[in-house]
Amino acid sequence: MKNYKADFPIFADHPDLVYLDSAATAQKPQVVIDAVNRLYTHANANIHRGMYDLSQDATDQFEAVRGKVAKFIGAASPDEIVFTSGTTESINMIAYGWARQNLKRGDIIVLTDMEHHANIVPWQILRSEIGVELYFIPLGDDYRLDYRQAAGLDMSRVKLITLTHASNVLGTVNPIAEIAEYFKSNGADFKLAVDIAQSVPHLPVNVQDWDADFVSFSSHKMCGPSGVGVLQSKRDLLEKMTPLLSGGHMIDRVTRDSFTLAGAPDRLEPGTRNIEGTIGLGAAIDYLQGVGMEALEKYERSLTSYALKKFQGNKNVRLFGPATSHDRLAVFSFEIPGVHSHDAADILNRSHVAVRAGHHCAQPLMQCMGVAGTTRASLYLYNTKADIDALFDSISGVQQIMRAAK
Amino acid sequence: MTEDPLYREIILDHWQDPQNYGVLEDSDFDEGDSNPACGDHIRMTGKVDGSVLSDIAFTAEGCAICVASASLLTERVKGMPLADIKILSKDWILSELGASLSPSRIKCALLAYYVLKRL
Numbered sequence: 371m372k373n374y375k376a377d378f379p380i381f382a383d384h385p386d387l388v389y390l391d392s393a394a395t396a397q398k399p400q401v402v403i404d405a406v407n408r409l410y411t412h413a414n415a416n417i418h419r420g421m422y423d424l425s426q427d428a429t430d431q432f433e434a435v436r437g438k439v440a441k442f443i444g445a446a447s448p449d450e451i452v453f454t455s456g457t458t459e460s461i462n463m464i465a466y467g468w469a470r471q472n473l474k475r476g477d478i479i480v481l482t483d484m485e486h487h488a489n490i491v492p493w494q495i496l497r498s499e500i501g502v503e504l505y506f507i508p509l510g511d512d513y514r515l516d517y518r519q520a521a522g523l524d525m526s527r528v529k530l531i532t533l534t535h536a537s538n539v540l541g542t543v544n545p546i547a548e549i550a551e552y553f554k555s556n557g558a559d560f561k562l563a564v565d566i567a568q569s570v571p572h573l574p575v576n577v578q579d580w581d582a583d584f585v586s587f588s589s590h591k592m593c594g595p596s597g598v599g600v601l602q603s604k605r606d607l608l609e610k611m612t613p614l615l616s617g618g619h620m621i622d623r624v625t626r627d628s629f630t631l632a633g634a635p636d637r638l639e640p641g642t643r644n645i646e647g648t649i650g651l652g653a654a655i656d657y658l659q660g661v662g663m664e665a666l667e668k669y670e671r672s673l674t675s676y677a678l679k680k681f682q683g684n685k686n687v688r689l690f691g692p693a694t695s696h697d698r699l700a701v702f703s704f705e706i707p708g709v710h711s712h713d714a715a716d717i718l719n720r721s722h723v724a725v726r727a728g729h730h731c732a733q734p735l736m737q738c739m740g741v742a743g744t745t746r747a748s749l750y751l752y753n754t755k756a757d758i759d760a761l762f763d764s765i766s767g768v769q770q771i772m773r774a775a776k
Numbered sequence: 777m778t779e780d781p782l783y784r785e786i787i788l789d790h791w792q793d794p795q796n797y798g799v800l801e802d803s804d805f806d807e808g809d810s811n812p813a814c815g816d817h818i819r820m821t822g823k824v825d826g827s828v829l830s831d832i833a834f835t836a837e838g839c840a841i842c843v844a845s846a847s848l849l850t851e852r853v854k855g856m857p858l859a860d861i862k863i864l865s866k867d868w869i870l871s872e873l874g875a876s877l878s879p880s881r882i883k884c885a886l887l888a889y890y891v892l893k894r895l
Binding site: 448710711713716717727728729733737742743771772773 | 780782783790793806813814815816817837838839840842878881884
């Protein structure tokens with residue numbers, strides 16, 4: 371197996387770093403850093419505006435990424451790709467730009483108990499504004515969604531299913547097509563929105579497999595720069611969406627009295643986009659494709675199996691997440707009984723083990739599990755079994771310092 | 777074994793056996809606050825007798841720093857004149873903990889203090 375760590379300069383700068391927080395943000399390979407640098411050094415100009423060569427070059431580079439993204443996730447065409455600031459903005463665009471116009475009082479939006487706040491709060495706001503109802507698919511066995519619990523729902527009122535492909539807390543990968551098919555076969559007629567922020571960095575994703583209406587993700591979790599995300603949707607939906615923000619670039623014509631909107635995707639990309647970040651995302655996609663998403667998934671699954679064995683062999687640590695490596699990401703939320711997650715993370719940091727502690731922007735899930743928070747280790751292609759060993763070595767130090775029962 | 781620089785004996789003692797833990801009935805003061813960064817939550821209930829805080833209790837979902845500081849603080853202010861509580865400095869609790877805290881942990885240490893300041 372190639373040593374991917376060598377592609378990421380942060381590890382040369384911090385040789386002791388055991389970075390286990392990739393579900394929060396991924397480290398950046400040199401090729402992404404170079405791409406951003408190259409744009410600023412050789413091709414910086416505003417896009418879609420200038421009549422000069424430099425601007426045309428920047429525009430061409432920017433638009434080429436739209437094509438790369440479309441191919442990477444299996445979208446029908448580059449025009450289906452809208453660049454946003456991240457998954458949060460993408461989901462807010464669905465809520466503000468589509469749902470507000472197309473849903474009405476009494477309609478049901480189906481979510482799940484493992485959503486990130488980004489896929490909960492916009493819908494709660496919509497509920498308070500227009501009176502839609504929210505239904506949360508509960509967790510069942512082995513931290514997987516028990517979608518058959520929805521059997522009692524009035525399927526004729528289900529108009530939107532919006533769910534995450536993979537949990538940022540549990541690592542669970544959800545069977546999106548199977549869930550959509552279940553609701554369809556029970557008579558529901560709905561739009562399907564999938565949050566792939568956690569999955570697309572780690573698995574091959576093809577949105578055609580789900581016939582999804584809206585797909586959202588962020589660049590920074592897949593080795594690209596932060597501040598860039600994607601909303602992918604079908605052309606006919608994008609053409610009718612209300613822009614969340616308005617101003618420059620998104621119009622056809624403006625007079626003192628009125629304006630007309632540009633076509634999609636431009637109508638949903640007001641102002642100047644994050645040009646260098648988007649170029650960086652393009653480089654990140656090239657990098658990931660160079661590794662190969664199948665190879666990456668396979669490597670991470672080997673890490674998952676290794677880590678699961680360690681968790682299962684350690685009676686002093688409680689793992690929250692599926693017990694097997696199939697349909698599961700290398701994300702491990704755990705609790706050391708008698709130790710609060712902050713204290714655990716603080717002590718792990720002393721051994722340069724970087725983990726996240728707390729609710730992970732998924733407080734309803736914490737409430738379901740009956741915990742205030744967890745400590746979370748999340749891995750990526752640059753991690754190794756040695757990193758997992760370092761985590762477990764440090765965990766025993768936590769137990770010692772906090773006088774936790776051994 | 778030498779004492780841990782952050783998790784000193786005093787912090788671990790109060791974390792594992794917090795003082796004044798619980799909820800007072802018929803309280804004159806019932807306030808709570810959360811740390812949005814981590815979801816930690818503290819609730820304090822107190823009774824006022826004239827110009828004195830006659831009784832105080834707290835419950836918390838929080839880390840060792842948060843719970844220990846609340847425990848120490850309630851011990852300190854129980855029976856204290858309200859006027860003295862008003863001028864109680866946050867440096868008191870920080871020095872009582874006696875540990876060097878990072879900025880994010882200072883928030884844990886002061887959660888109880890800021891709830892009490894609403895008295």
